[in-house]
Amino acid sequence: MILLVSGAIISFGSKIYELALPLLLYQQTNSPVVMSTMRGIEFLPNLLLAMFIGVLVDRAHKKKWSLWTIFLQVVILFILFFSVQMGRSSTILFYICGFFLMTFSYAFFNARVSMVKQSLPTEMLTQANASFNFVFTFISIMGPALTGLILMLSSIHTGFLLTAISFGFAFFILLLLKTDEEISLTKKVGFWKELKEGWVELFRNRTLWMITVAVIFLNSTAGMVDTTIIFFSKDVLKLSDAQLGTLLSSAGLGGLIGSFLIGKVRKLWSTGRIIAVTTLLIGFTYLMMYMSESALFFAIGLCLNGILTTISSVSIWTYRQESTPHHLIGRISGITGSVFKLSMPFAIFAAGWISELSNPSHVFMIAFIGNIFIFIFCRFSLLWTNKNA
Secondary structure, three states: OOHHHHHHHHHHHHHHHHHHHHHHHEEEEEHHHHHHHHHHHHHHHHHHHHHHHHHHHHHHHHHHHHHHHHHHHHHHHHHHHHHHOOOOOHHHHHHHHHHHHHOOOHHHHHHHHHHHHOOOOHHHHHHHHHHHHHHHHHHHHEEEHHHHHHHHHHOOOOOHHHHHHHHHHHHHHHHHOOOOOOOOOHHOOOHHHHHHHHHOOOOOOOHHHHHHHHHHHHHHHHHHHHHHHHHHHHHHOOOOOOOOOOHHHHHHHHHHHHHHHHHHHHHOOHHHHHHHHHHHHHHHHHHHHOOOHHHHHHHHHHHHHHHHHHHHHHHHHHHHHOOOOOOHHHHHHHHHHHOOOOOOOHHHHHHHHHHHOOHHHHHHHHHHHHHHHHHHHOOOHHHHHHOOO
């Protein structure tokens, strides 16, 4: 419960920051390339550092590690707030702070995955992950809507201050966590050997490896779409900041519905088949976005996307926890976290240039075609035939 509440508060603050930062950049530059570059930089920690962070998490005292990651994020958020407040902000500063914010954010959530696995029996992990997702998705509905109201009453950079305050509350709540965990003795083996052990385990688990390959490309199409949504909403649909917050809440509503459905879906289908079917259906939500000429139709597409993405994501997270030994969970989470984002920065940069040089809706069509190809890969691979995953 302490992990759930502290994580929910962090999720609330993050949603405010995640919307405030691109809107601030949009105000200052009016450039989709700058916005997509910021988005791409935020994913670089996962790509470059996640596997190394995983080794450190397996070695570390998870509670102390988590507290330090929260504290450092608070410091960075105050730097962002006061730099804008004093008129000394720059795009480069946003890039640097965004990189480190996402680094420490990933470090926190990697440790949380390990603590959840340590706290619960395997048969409860699906329910637990669905509960986490439900709470965080509920926050994602309220976060953008609240941000829209804040944007009408105050300066956009106020979002950085609110995020820092919420992270401070999460820090003190996490202090209440009592744990008898011991630092792993595997640190004596050596950093690189421990990292190699993680890779060996990943290749041994063929189903998880196939899922990892599929997610590389799924994250690419999703990243392109996520990057384009704000620019498309502002530039094509001509939505106000408050309307944009409400629109994004529709995706959160879909996530809530998906959280209720995931338990039943996992009882009916294997993880591989869930990934294949949701990949195809997510592709059609991208097609809906491409065809959208009104905010309502676009919101329906986002809602359906939220349902399907939640079912797919929770299934992947849970299978990764279920099939990984506890002493390797940090490394497997870190390695897959890196590989998951392997092509994402490039896809995001491409989305920005496509939006700059042509109609942003073309990004949605490219994502639709991409998901069709990913579905074909899933349908005719081990993911479809392995019914025990």
